[in-house]
Amino acid sequence: MPTRLAIWRVRFLNLPQPKRISALLKLPWLLPSKLRRDLSLGNGQDLPTTPTRRSGINGLTGVVVEASKEEGEGDHHQSKVPTKEEISSDRRRQTGDGRKQYGDNPNFLVNFSKEEIENESRRPKKKVVVMIGYSGSGYKGMQLSVSLQPAYEGSNGNEKTIESDLFKAFVAAGAVSKANADDPKKSALVRCARTDKGVHAAGNVISMKLIVEDKDIVQKINSHLSPQIRVWGIEQATGSFSAYQACDSRIYEYLIPTHCFVPPHPRSFLAKKLVELAEEAGDTEGYRIRQGDALSYWEEAEEKFVKPVLDTLDPELARQALQAIFETGTSHVVKEQREKQGLQGIEEVGNTVNGANDSSTAGQQSVELAQDEQNAIEQVDLAIERAEMEVDAAPSADQGPTLDTSPRVEDTSDASAIKTPDAAANMSTTTTPPPNPLEAAIRDLKSAYVRAKLSYRLSAPRLARVQSTLSRYVGTHRFHNYTIHKSPFESSAKRHIKSFVVSNPTSPIIINGVEWLSLKVHGQSFMMHQIRKMVSMAALVVRCGTHEGRIQDSFLPQRISIPRAPGLGLLLERPIFQGYNDKIRLKGGIERGKVVFDAFEKEIEEFKQREIYERIWREEEKEHLFLGLFGA
Numbered sequence: 185m186p187t188r189l190a191i192w193r194v195r196f197l198n199l200p201q202p203k204r205i206s207a208l209l210k211l212p213w214l215l216p217s218k219l220r221r222d223l224s225l226g227n228g229q230d231l232p233t234t235p236t237r238r239s240g241i242n243g244l245t246g247v248v249v250e251a252s253k254e255e256g257e258g259d260h261h262q263s264k265v266p267t268k269e270e271i272s273s274d275r276r277r278q279t280g281d282g283r284k285q286y287g288d289n290p291n292f293l294v295n296f297s298k299e300e301i302e303n304e305s306r307r308p309k310k311k312v313v314v315m316i317g318y319s320g321s322g323y324k325g326m327q328l329s330v331s332l333q334p335a336y337e338g339s340n341g342n343e344k345t346i347e348s349d350l351f352k353a354f355v356a357a358g359a360v361s362k363a364n365a366d367d368p369k370k371s372a373l374v375r376c377a378r379t380d381k382g383v384h385a386a387g388n389v390i391s392m393k394l395i396v397e398d399k400d401i402v403q404k405i406n407s408h409l410s411p412q413i414r415v416w417g418i419e420q421a422t423g424s425f426s427a428y429q430a431c432d433s434r435i436y437e438y439l440i441p442t443h444c445f446v447p448p449h450p451r452s453f454l455a456k457k458l459v460e461l462a463e464e465a466g467d468t469e470g471y472r473i474r475q476g477d478a479l480s481y482w483e484e485a486e487e488k489f490v491k492p493v494l495d496t497l498d499p500e501l502a503r504q505a506l507q508a509i510f511e512t513g514t515s516h517v518v519k520e521q522r523e524k525q526g527l528q529g530i531e532e533v534g535n536t537v538n539g540a541n542d543s544s545t546a547g548q549q550s551v552e553l554a555q556d557e558q559n560a561i562e563q564v565d566l567a568i569e570r571a572e573m574e575v576d577a578a579p580s581a582d583q584g585p586t587l588d589t590s591p592r593v594e595d596t597s598d599a600s601a602i603k604t605p606d607a608a609a610n611m612s613t614t615t616t617p618p619p620n621p622l623e624a625a626i627r628d629l630k631s632a633y634v635r636a637k638l639s640y641r642l643s644a645p646r647l648a649r650v651q652s653t654l655s656r657y658v659g660t661h662r663f664h665n666y667t668i669h670k671s672p673f674e675s676s677a678k679r680h681i682k683s684f685v686v687s688n689p690t691s692p693i694i695i696n697g698v699e700w701l702s703l704k705v706h707g708q709s710f711m712m713h714q715i716r717k718m719v720s721m722a723a724l725v726v727r728c729g730t731h732e733g734r735i736q737d738s739f740l741p742q743r744i745s746i747p748r749a750p751g752l753g754l755l756l757e758r759p760i761f762q763g764y765n766d767k768i769r770l771k772g773g774i775e776r777g778k779v780v781f782d783a784f785e786k787e788i789e790e791f792k793q794r795e796i797y798e799r800i801w802r803e804e805e806k807e808h809l810f811l812g813l814f815g816a
Contacts, residue, residue: 301363309361309393311372313419313427313779317788318346319384319412319795320755321803326379326388328368346413347375350390353408359394359401368392376427376759377434380712382751384796386437386788387416387758387781391427394418412795416784419777422768430764430779433682435706435757436715439800440749442642442692442699444723444814445650447478449633451510458728474729476645485636493632497625505625509633634811638698646726647689653722654684654703656735665738665746666718667711672741679714682706695801704757713748720749723814750809752800755792 320326324343328351351368354360364370376389396418398404405415448455462471472479494502619627642650664670664677671677684705693700705715725734738744761779768778781788804810 304362307361307395307397309371309395311391311421311423311425312394312396313421313425313777314350314390314392314394315416315418315779315781315784316346316350316388316390317386317414317416317791318388319799320346320379320382321384321412321799323381323412325381325383326375326377326385328373346379347373347390349409349413350415353405353413354394356408357401357404358398359396359405361395374427376431377756379756380751384755384800386755386792386796388756389427389431389759389761389779391421391425396420414787414791416781416787419779421777421779425764427759430761431759432762432764433706433708433760434710435704435760436710437687437755437757438703438705438715438719438749439693439700439753439755439797440703440719440723441638441804441810442701443637443640444810445478445642445646445726446481446637446640447475447727447729449482449510451506453510454728462729470731471729474649474731476649477643478646481640482636485639489636489639490629490632493628498621501621501625504622505629508622508626509629637811641699642692642701647686650701650722650726651686651689653725653732653735654686654705656732657681657684657705657718657722661739662741663711663714663718663739664741665744666714666721668713670711676711679710680708682708684718696805698801698805700801715754716748716751717746719753720813721746723749727814747813749813750804752803752807752809755796 318326322344324345326346328345328347347368351360351373354371355362355365360371371392371394373390373392376391377385379385379388394401402415402418409415448458450456458471459468462468497505658681660678660680662672662677663679664672664674667677684703687702687704693702703719705718721735721738724730725732738746758781759779765778765780
């Protein structure tokens with residue numbers, strides 16, 4: 185008589201995949217772990233039967249008792265044990281095709297015919313270290329787009345990633361054989377650091393098995409890559425080398441404009457609230473000391489940039505414009521003016537104001553001062569994420585990822601309407617009325633305040649405070665507030681930071697009149713969004729005159745909402761393999777090269793300047809992501 189478990193197993197195999205998953209969630213203990221994984225992640229085909237005591241199948245005869253689909257009906261019959269060749273063929277059919285692992289039609293897998301594979305001469309593969317660099321703009325991150333269940337996750341593996349372009353280049357250059365072109369796992373591809381969408385890397389490492397007999401293999405691979413991705417060099421590694429396991433630590437660089445450290449304008453909501461809370465705490469003098477010479481910046485900047493605009497305006501009009509910017513909000517004032525003129529239905533004039541972005545100012549304040557305003561900070565996070573999605577939007581697969589320098593239209597309805605010059609002219613004359621004097625005054629004053637902020641230069645005392653704040657991160661701490669879905673009591677929330685410094689304190693970068701700092705953080709490993717939140721927290725502590733001990737407060741179990749700084753400025757400088765480099769030696773007459781980037785320093789610096797730095801500066805000049813976050 186068949187056992188109930190054997191009957192259940194056969195009925196389970198006949199279920200469609202969604203019902204399999206549902207059944208496993210209810211009764212996961214009925215099957216061994218490997219069998220559960222195969223059944224839930226398979227492609228709907230029955231697996232070859234493996235005799236086992238645990239599954240209730242006769243382990244001596246290998247006989248599997250099968251039943252009909254309808255419970256209690258039909259005759260039971262026996263199926264023979266599959267042969268070794270049948271099992272191997274079935275395993276190849278289920279796991280050998282990368283399309284079952286990466287979606288229905290992944291664009292990085294190459295489909296060669298059986299004749300092409302058989303006609304290719306077999307060449308030896310070697311375990312190697314591939315040192316690479318790339319600009320992440322237009323890519324959905326480093327890692328291959330894996331979708332084990334494309335029907336449920338809505339992905340077909342066609343998202344542009346760095347590894348997808350690299351793998352196609354390896355195949356085109358002959359570094360990966362045609363037989364292995366259908367699945368990167370056959371080449372044992374392992375990445376050192378998985379960078380997120382839009383994040384750059386001057387140096388990163390992957391380990392895999394490649395055919396590297398050709399001395400010009402690096403040049404051939406690069407010839408099949410876009411200028412945004414470069415292979416610096418390939419070194420033979422030990423057979424057990426893993427780019428992820430062997431990495432000791434990683435160095436990241438973050439480029440940030442210095443105007444992110446300027447105090448909020450004295451008339452803004454945030455500045456008034458900071459003074460009010462300092463007075464309540466009896467720390468007014470300490471607040472002024474921490475702000476230092478930066479407190480007088482706005483007075484000097486207004487004299488240079490804003491006063492010339494005010495001199496051209498009627499005094500009453502200037503008063504109304506300043507009140508709209510700093511107190512009542514531009515949308516409210518403009519709407520009233522439109523209603524007085526009988527003109528309804530216009531959009532708000534501008535959304536980036538020097539002190540007018542209420543959600544941004546409230547969000548920044550909540551990080552340092554008021555826990556009851558955390559909802560506002562989440563709105564800032566969402567706004568930054570939406571802006572980054574536009575900046576990092578991938579171009580078509582035919583053209584490859586390139587920097588989009590055309591003006592962006594945020595409102596899709598307007599974008600579809602303006603298709604020709606005539607349509608644009610008609611739009612401007614019939615739908616959008618010309619600006620009234622108050623609108624024009626608000627627009628000119630906003631522009632003046634933005635120019636004033638962009639002209640800010642970090643003084644030596646202010647720079648020292650930035651460095652002192654960054655140093656608070658050094659050591660082993662709980663960084664649960666600097667990532668998502670992480671409890672402070674999880675061991676994985678603890679991370680060790682070796683150093684966090686301003687790498688160019690004496691020579692800041694000046695690009696198009698804007699001063700930039702280079703921040704470099706060296707740590708063993710980092711969690712999602714950790715570096716971006718660390719930078720944002722440090723900037724808010726400095727610009728708001730908060731005590732540096734607020735950094736230590738963020739390591740406590742108490743939950744603090746911290747906005748993410750834009751991913752635009754983040755890049756992986758390079759991973760460190762000191763332990764591996766110290767251990768490598770001659771084995772079998774073959775020298776294993778060290779995993780270092782020193783030999784490519786000149787090429788890397790040129791690449792960073794051309795493909796990374798220039799893109800960061802151009803995209804910030806166009807999108808104003810940093811102004812959007814630190815708008816007050």
